[in-house]
Amino acid sequence: MATDTTTFKHVSYLWDEAKAAELAGDEVALLIYRSNLLGADLRLTNYGGGNTSCKATAKDPLTGEDTEVMWVKGSGGDLGTLKRSGLAALYVDKLRSLKNVYRGLEHEDEMVELFNHCIYDLNSKAPSIDTPLHGFLPFKHIDHLHPDAAIAIAAAKDGKKITEELFGGTIGWVPWQKPGFELGLMLKQCLDENPGIRGIMLGSHGLFTWGDTAYESYLNTLEVIEKCAEYIEQNLGKKGPVFGGEKIQSLPKEERLSKAASLAPVLRGFCSSNVKMIGHFTDDDRVLQYINSNDLERLAPLGTSCPDHFLRTKISPLVLNLGTDENLDDVAAVKEKIAPLFADYRKMYEEYYSTCKHPNSPAIRDANPVIIIYPGVGMFAFAKDKQTARVAAEFYTNAINVMRGAEAISEYTSLPRQEAFNIEYWLLEEAKLQRMPKPKPLSGRIALITGSGGGIGKAIAKKFAAEGACVIINDINQERIEATTEEFQEAFGKDSTAAVTLNVTDAPSIEAALANTALAFGGVDIIVNNAGISISKSITEHSIEEWDRLYDILVKGQFMVSKEAVKIMRKQDIGGDIINIVSKNSIVAGPNNAGYGSAKAAQAHLSRLLSAELGGDKIRVNTVNPDAVISDSNIWAGGWAEGRAKAYGITVAELPAYYAKRTLMNEIILPDDIANACFVFVSGLLNKSTGNILNVDGGVAQAFVR
Known part of the structure; x- marks a missing residue:
């Protein structure tokens, strides 16, 4: 050689x-x-x-x-x-x-x-x-x-x-x-x-x-x-077309991604019947050649051969019977069509377990599929975290390569069911699983915090990522997105973070951001409406343009992001959290604050209204009311600090001490304090709490809700 x-x-x-x-x-x-x-x-x-x-x-x-x-x-x-x-x-x-x-x-x-x-x-x-x-x-x-x-x-x-x-x-x-x-x-x-x-x-x-x-x-x-x-x-090709030739044609790239983004949350909901799963999607050319082929129906049920492939992809994939022309906007009809497929898959897996198990076999694991195939569109993988889902997709792509090669030179053979079971439920593999670290509180959760390129939003995103969540870094400033994404990927790994540009005042931008979130991770569980601006002026100095900008970003933005997120959460049907970063100014009346304070009050009441509306969907809506978050906060840009100092008759340099002294605890509030408050709501300890307001202001008596 x-x-x-x-x-x-x-x-x-x-x-x-x-x-x-x-x-x-x-x-x-x-x-x-x-x-x-x-x-x-x-x-x-x-x-x-x-x-x-x-x-x-x-x-x-x-x-x-x-x-x-x-x-x-x-x-x-x-x-x-x-x-x-x-x-x-x-x-x-x-x-x-x-x-x-x-x-x-x-x-x-x-x-x-x-x-x-x-x-x-x-x-x-x-x-x-x-x-x-x-x-x-x-x-x-x-x-x-x-x-x-x-x-x-x-x-x-x-x-x-x-x-x-x-x-x-x-x-x-x-x-x-x-x-x-x-x-x-x-x-x-x-x-x-x-x-x-x-x-x-x-x-x-x-x-x-x-x-x-x-x-x-x-x-x-x-x-x-x-x-x-x-x-x-x-x-290749000597015995005939690869995989028996093409049975259906792939949709164009943009249509594939659109279909995948629309369907991913539905699939994630079905796959999360036991534990919340994170998704991964691929429309790699090798995958499309296989899933669009005449031989898919014969080869897919066979499963994989190599133990490394099989352990990550399960006994066999689930093949969807949806056409590429399926109307995925009719969520109820799509769920009605998919539900029997999942029921049949779970039944198959349970029969596989009961037929092959040994007296000392570990208990049956999650019966949901890991790999899901949508002919003409692509392949989904769902697992406990993004890395595991991505690797499962990679391994099934390897299995596709193996099938292609074996079919070209001979005939593909998979592991016998019993041998496959002996690997999957091997006591040594079970011991390895039992030694794995306990999942973090937000493992399996997907969070989008608006304005997470810096300031309070970045602090919240960092807290959630540290606690195991997949986070979507977003901002209207591309440089901030890139810097923060690089920082997060170094700290938490590349699979923990995705990035999108998001303008909360623009409906197409919001729709695109949440579609990309669904493509990246399979859906969304947590929305934190944090993006905002602050303008402090007297009523006579306040322009209509400034008023509109406050309401567009704070109120309309919160409404539009929540609206689009709720669509995805309802597709998943596994509940969710919306947290709105409001302000003590939504309750306390102060000077030179008509626009900002009233917009914050509108945010607060919108939170209560959505809490009342979404309870039946197990979607919790809660509010965090910060005050005077000066350190590393974008709120002080654009003249807010000067405006508040003028309102109180002090200098900008005196603001931090002024704010701390007026609190009951004499404390300066930091972005991390707001992040910790948000984590309290989503940590799992308050799963039966909605419609709440949590003050993070060092104790401002005027801001007490009751």
Whole structure:
């Protein structure tokens, strides 16, 4: 096989000789470098998928003698972002000696706890179930990946024969076996029976490749995957059109996105019958080719083959029977059409569980689908958070690639239902799930805080994101949006935040912002009407233009954003929260405040009216009344500070102290104080409270509601 790196067409050759030279002599550093390169190419392995290892000599801390140690990616983690702290380090001789106490396939799970007796570095990551697969092979550097091209061959009906012919016997074959100790022994047996091979194909699963150095392993891995991909490409279309040809045509891009944005909240509502889910949508060309095809009806129920795919995408997708010309504005009719599909899917899943379960199987999990297919439009994924939903969609896209390749060269085969169940409800997987951190209070919630590019809105968005919510950063100032979005993505991860331009006085802008919210996350749960301006002038100095601007932004803006959000919340039918940032000025009458104060009073009463109207929808509407939020607040722009100082006969510099001294608690109010008040309303502790006013003003007696 050629080793000219410039010939790679289906994989990315990323090795940098200069960078590698800096790491020379440190095999673990080279392992991490190689792992990061492999993980950077999703054609080689997806997020969290696969594992790599190296074996090297190290000093035994107890004897001081040289001993062979294996560093391998630990449980969980991702190759693309792997660091030294994500590796498990084990004594090779101790790991291999576990064969002496192995009691056979029925007892292989008990071997996982024994891995702990083989740990070399006590601070290392917990060893994964794949540890023996690396340990029983003698090679210094090993890659175990789940490349689409290789799995297409591994999942083909005659994959073993194709592997033998394609690689001339230089790649071994091990039939499907659940990952674990037994599979490790099978790999070693395959190598013993086929000395000199350069890798092993795992039936329905993935690929093992290796080398004496990090570079040799890397290059070997790329060459094998390249050859698999090249073979599939050469055969695409020879048996006929891909996936049996096109059954329906995709809608144009804009129409697809419009349909997806309209339908996503409905789907999210059905998928959230057990726990609130976050959505992800894709209309990737590879997805469209599959979901629009004649073979969709045959292939979709089969499910996936690779365990990494299956664990994230569930047994099979739900295919919607909606036409591309469906009127999605008739929400009741759409729900009536979709409801039986979800009922049938849940029934199928429950039967799958009851048929395949073992006496000690964990309890049945959420029976709702993860992957939902809308032919002609695209694919939705719903999961506990955005990252999990996005990764599920990526993995099903990988499964599509596998099906395409397997069908081109042979016939696609999936895991038998029982084998799939044994993976999904594996006690070791259940233990991993039980070890996961407890969800944060706002996990699974989607929040749009108007004017969150800075000031109070940004503080509220930051609080919600820190508590687990997906947030939509928005503003009329694009520079503020970009800066805040970058800050949030660095702090909370790219999946936690989306950004839109939003002008609360413009109906099309609001509609577009909420449609983009539905596309990004599946819907919306929390609306905080925070955007505002402030103008302090006497009645004679106050212009009509200023009056209109106050009412447009504060009152009309609150009305229009709430109106559009309620449409989405009703589609979801899982309740929601609207919080309106009003002011103590909605209650307290003061000088030079006719426009701002009356607009705030209108906001307050609109809050009460919506609370009364939306209670039956389980949509809570509550109010936070701040006062004198000076620090990092945009309210002081545009002359407000000068106007209030003039009204009180003091200087602008004296305002903070003046405001603090007039409160019962003598406190200065900060944006974080308003954020904390908003969090109280949505934290789950006040789910039966609506129509409330929460003062955050340090105690202004005149602003007491009663």
